[in-house]
Amino acid sequence: MxxxxxxxxxxxxxxxxxxxxxxxxxxxxxxxxxxxxxxxxxxxxPSPGQIGEVLWQDRSLIAENAEVTLVEILAGFGIALVVGVGVATALHFSELLRRASYPVVVASQTIPIIVIAPILVVWFGYGIGPKLAVIALICFFPITVNTLDGLRSVDPDSVKMLRTLYAGKSQIFRRVEAPAALPYLFSGAKIAVAVAVIGAVFGEWAGSERGLGHLMLQDNAQLMTARLFASVAVLSLIAILLFTLIGLAERALLRWR
Amino acid sequence: MTVSLSGRGVGHSFGDLTVLDGLDFEARPGEVLGLVGPSGCGKSTLLELIGGLRQPDRGRIEIDGKEGEDARLERCAWMPQKDCLLPWYTALDNAGLALRNLGRSKGEARAEAGLLFDRFGLAGFEQSRPDQLSGGMRQRVAFLRTLVSRKDVLLLDEPFASLDAITRAELQEWLLPVLDEKDHTVVLVTHDVEEALYLSDAVLALTSRPGRVAASMKAPSTTGFPREQVVTDPGFTERREELLALLRQSSPSIAGGAR
Incomplete structure (x- = not known):
């Protein structure tokens, strides 16, 4: 009870x-x-009731397009996760690399995605490539910066203690730095997954044949406002769902907190 | 027995700030060397220098006749002032860290570290997370973690400073026979003169910054007697007052003596 x-x-x-x-x-x-x-x-x-009605009527069309967008989000986020954690780890281990490339990492975030998305479509075509690039680019920054901060958040005394207990660099990483960075990584991932949804829409707006962003653009042109809102609702739902999933993974993995 | 640890003319500075100057000390296997001094006198820095976590600017520190930073790091286990227990490991896995770092399997490390849990009054708490343990238990796990490394030299930095007076007295009484039975060379940093005299074989009193040796004193034999009896013994209290007086002299003033 x-x-x-x-x-x-x-x-x-x-x-x-x-x-x-x-x-x-x-x-x-x-x-x-x-x-x-x-x-x-x-x-x-449109009223919420009308939006709900359209959502039900066109459920297969919306679901089809939602699936396309969801796959883009998951793949783009996945790429950013792997690359972001990899880059953060590399920057953590090399002082020179960190000083050299931190400005580049920050600069990556200042790229106006709306402007660059059409260029990516010109380069890579109408397929999934440009969408992944946009989503990954947008997700990369919060994941990398948070993970790097986490790796550096370790108490220096813990590192010294481990050094006197036979630990080398890789063991220090495994036993203190990586576990200490995990909560930070999860915070970054939560921010990333929320903006990934926006990235997917930008990517599709720049040029696509499928996806919720594509559908929204069509509906907007045809003044099908109710279905436009229905797509927005589904997008929000995707974001909330992914955010919740990461939160659950966090709770399962960070039992010590 | 031969000298295990020795320092000659050891000095260290951080930038323009000289924290230690011209220190001589030595300790043999089985001996506990107590370091007392006002806060900020460089006691903790000296421990890090001995342990090979830093290299002294001046003078030399030798362990088993070896002077190199790595050679010292290889021979010393350091117990920091904070317990530094890792919250993502159980008490048992924290205790076995040194063995895991040596490449032993999880099972082996747990079995070996687990042997000491009973003796250390920690039986039943093997699977507890550090935040589920009391302050006194955390310190015992941290000490166990240091001991499990099987290193010859143990460097203890104010191991009981964070504890309340009663727990501290209990742990001192508990630690004394543990230190006595092994052949470790122990360097114990503390600001508590009584603790130093009670646990050590010899006590080195440092002046406030830059830390120099103010006095070196043999500690009275304390093993085998209840702690209360030892610390109230006239011989013991006399030395305690003597050390306190020395420390008071070497600190410029109470107000100015702060860090």
Missing amino acids: KAVGNTARLWLPPLLLIILLLGLWQLAADTGFLAGALGLEDFLV
């Missing part, structure tokens, strides 16, 4: 808030207040 109570206490507030917001939106749309205030036709300002 207690577990049920705790779960309810955890989920009830966000659920109630979402229901309240949706209710207000529904009310504002139904009464024509929103459209009136914006000076628009009613169909341009």
Whole structure:
């Protein structure tokens, strides 16, 4: 009973808030207040109910495109995870490399993705390549910077202690630095997965034949506002789902915290 | 027996700040050398110098006649002031770290470190996480971790400083026979004069920065008697007062003597 109570206490507030917001939106749309205030036709300002209706009607079309986008997100995020952790580890072990390339790592984050995405499409075509590049680029920074900070967060006394207990560099890495960096890595991954969804949409907007971003662009052009919002809802759901999955993995792996 | 550890004219500076100057010391196997001094006098730095974690700017430190940094690191196990137990390992795995680093399997390391848990009053806590242990138990696990390395020289940096007075007294009484029965050379840093006299065979009192030897004193024999009896013995209290007076003289003033 207690577990049920705790779960309810955890989920009830966000659920109630979402229901309240949706209710207000529904009310504002139904009464024509929103459209009136914006000076628009009613169909341009769909209510949550209408969005839900479209979501159900076009469920197979939306699911198809959502799957494409989800695969892009997972692959791009995966690439960023592997490269980010690898780069962070390399920078951690080499002072020279760290000083030399840290500005480049930071610069990678200042690249305006919207501008570079079309160029990537020109270079790599309409396939999955440019999307992966955009997502990986956007995810790389939070993962790398957080992991590097984590690796360097270790108490120097712990390292000294291990050195007097026969530990070499690789053992110090395995026994203190990597475990100490894990919580930081998870924080970075959570930020990364949330922005990965945005990256996927940018990538698809720059040029694609499938995916939720592609569908949104079409619906926007055809003024199918309700389905546009339906795609947005599904995208949010994907982001929340992935975020939650990382949180669960974090709890399973970081039992000592 | 031959001298295991010796220092001659040891001095060290951090930039312009000289923390240690012209220190001579020595210890034989089985001996406990106590280092006392006001905070900031470089006691902890001296331990790191002995352990090969740093190289002294001046003078030489030898262990078993070897002077090199790596040779010293090879022979010393260091117990830092904070217990530095790793939160992602159980008490048992923390204790067996040295063996794992030597390439022994998890099972072997656990079996060997586990042998000492009973003797150290830690039986039943093998699988506990460090944050589930009391302060006194954490220090015992940290000491066990140091001992399991089987190194000849143990460097203990204020091992009980973080504990309350009662636990500290208990652990001192517990540590004394443990140190006595082995042939380790032990260097014990403490700011507690009584602890130094109780646990050590010889005590070196350092002046405030830069740390120089203010006095060197043989400690009274304490083994085999209850701690309360030892520390209230007139011979013991006399030396304690003598050391305290020396330390007081060597600190410029209470206000100015802070770090």
